[in-house]
Amino acid sequence: MxxxxxxxxxxxxxxxxxxxxxxxxxxxxxxxxxxxxxxxxxxxQPRNDRLELAALERNFTLRANEAFVAFFSVPLMQAVDAVAPHVRLCFTPKPNKDVAALRDGSIDLEIGVGDTTAPEMRARLLFHDRYVGVVRAGHPLLAEPNVTPERYAACKHVAASPRGEVAASVDEPLAALGLRREIHTVVPGFPDAMRIARHSDLVALVPQSCLGNALASDHAAKLGLQHFDLPVPTPEFTIDAMWHPRMDAYPAHGWLRGIVFSVVQEAYPRLADNG
Incomplete structure (x- = not known):
């Protein structure tokens, strides 16, 4: 004025x-x-607008790795389409953990290991996870009851890494025993590693959640795979949904976060945090 x-x-x-x-x-x-x-x-003043999901027209961009897209894109799409048919989910790959896309709004929600160093980011635990070994059904490694570190390390392995790195959490405890895996093949993602393990004698290291929504041995058999506990201790890790605090009060974003959590919890009731 x-x-x-x-x-x-x-x-x-x-x-x-x-x-x-x-x-x-x-x-x-x-x-x-x-x-x-x-x-x-x-x-x-706080907005009192009621969220009309049936009329909501919005694109939501989710950044997640290949495994999450492979196992969750369909149930998420179905859950969203059932109540908000004009909402579009756009999945984008995770080349790195740069939070700039969350800050500038080009990414609405990030799904991944909750180890971001950006202090302002919000996060909600989706589930706890851990690594397991995966081999084809009838693999010689499982011919004996116990998989020992020596027998595990003696196998040839397929590693999943989008950037070609082969080091994994299993390698340090193996090295402490004087053992080392032989990495025969490196692929971009966990679904690729499971596919190769299914059709070869290579051993894959994948998150337990990659085995699908049922972790029983009969389900693994349907996939043509068998999974086993690693013979050395490895740490658990958490998978979080992360977003920028500017989205906290946006009703449509809150609804999206709820949909993601409920779909994950339904798929992995043994792994999801019910709190």
Whole structure:
């Protein structure tokens, strides 16, 4: 608001005895100040808009690795389409853990290991996970009841790494025993590693969640695979949904987060955090 040149430098209030009285300048801007105040209050009041999912038209971009897309894209699409048919889910790959895309709004939700160093990011635990070994049904490694570190390390392995790295959490405890895996093949993602293990004698190292929504041995048999506990201790890890705090109060984003959590919890009831 530009100041009226007639009142340039005028104060708003001046002393009159023991009190204060408005100046002509204060009287001149009275109505305009009240208008601005009403507008500011309207802007700052909580929105009471009801989220109409059936009419919601919105693209949501989720950044996740290949395994998450492989196992969750269909149930997520079905859950969203059932109540919000005009919402589009766009899955994008995770070349790195750069949070710039969350900050600038080009990514709505990130799914992955919850180890971001960005202090402002919000996160919700989706499930706990751990690595297991996977081989084809009837693999010689499982011919004996116990998989020992020596027998495990003696096998040839397929490693999943989008950037070609082969080091994994299993390698350090193996090295402490004087053992080392022989990496025969490197592929971009866990589904690729499972596919190769199914059709060869290579041993794959994958998150337990990659085995699908049932972790029983009969389900693994249907996949043509068998899984086993690793013969050395490896740490568990968490898979989180992460987003920028600017989305906290956006009802549609809150609904999306709820859909993702409920679909994951339904798929992996033994792994999801029910709290």
């Amino acid at each position: 530009s100041q009226d040149p007639r009142f340039a430098g005028d104060p708003l209030l001046v002393r009159a005895g023991r009190g204060l009285v408005p100046t002509p300048y204060a009287a001149a801007i009275h109505d305009h100040v009240h208008e601005l105040t009403r507008g500011a209050r309207a802007m700052l």
